[in-house]
């Protein structure tokens with residue numbers, strides 16, 4: 001069957017933070033376009049994978065970038081032995097066959113590319129394939145989900161107001177101490193006390209946000225540090241290579257993060 005390759009057969013581990021699973025289920029049942037907002041490494045991608053599995057829908061993910069064209073999303077004619085043949089792009093595949101289409105980092109795409117989703121995300125639920133002269137009506141199971149890291153973009157790279165206002169949003173942030181400890185524990189397979197220590201360390205790096213750091217350490221970074229600890233790397237070294245070095249090139253700031261870590265690790 002179409003989109004079989006996009007089915008998620010095993011449950012992606014997702015630790016629920018608040019009522020986001022129920023909210024997403026309600027939004028999906030109304031086929032409402034959804035925006036997942038939050039800093040890098042906060043669980044947006046994992047959440048959409050989990051929800052696609054839970055809802056039993058195939059998940060078609062597109063990593064958006066500056067050079068992406070509307071054709072990369074909707075499809076194009078390609079030349080083969082028999083002449084030119086139309087190939088559906090990933091968005092069109094999801095629209096036709098009833099998948100969840102996840103446009104990751106949507107703000108990276110140019111605004112003239114983004115507007116192709118407009119007729120899909122209002123009451124029309126159609127996708128015009130201009131080059132082919134076809135108007136595809138969305139499959140009843142189709143849903144569009146986008147991710148958005150607020151705050152990183154320049155004004156130039158923000159979404160158009162008319163795009164933003166087509167979506168309902170779920171916000172992701174840093175999980176509570178207990179939730180994050182559980183996530184790190186499970187994902188990195190480390191004892192709870194190691195995970196808890198790393199989560200405390202992360203909290204101290206997050207306090208430096210705005211004082212030179214654009215973002216504190218993400219849950220993703222903590223999992224990296226924990227995986228190194230699980231393989232015998234000393235905690236201080238693991239924190240240095242997984243939490244400090246990647247986050248800033250500024251020597252003074254690195255020292256400040258290291259100092260904060262040393263206090264939290266003591």
Ligand SMILES: Nc1ncnc2c1ncn2[C@@H]1O[C@H](COP(=O)(O)OP(=O)(O)OP(=O)(O)O)[C@@H](O)[C@H]1O
Nearest residue numbers: 013014015039040041042043044045046187219220
């Ligand atoms: N609530 C959660 N439950 C389970 N794992 C989580 C959760 N939050 C974060 N993680 C872990 O953190 C990692 C990073 O999360 P994810 O890739 O979903 O972040 P993201 O928000 O999509 O980041 P980006 O904006 O950079 O794409 C995941 O691979 C997973 O290991």
Ligand SMILES: [Mg+2]
Nearest residue numbers: 044045104147
């Ligand atoms: Mg992601």
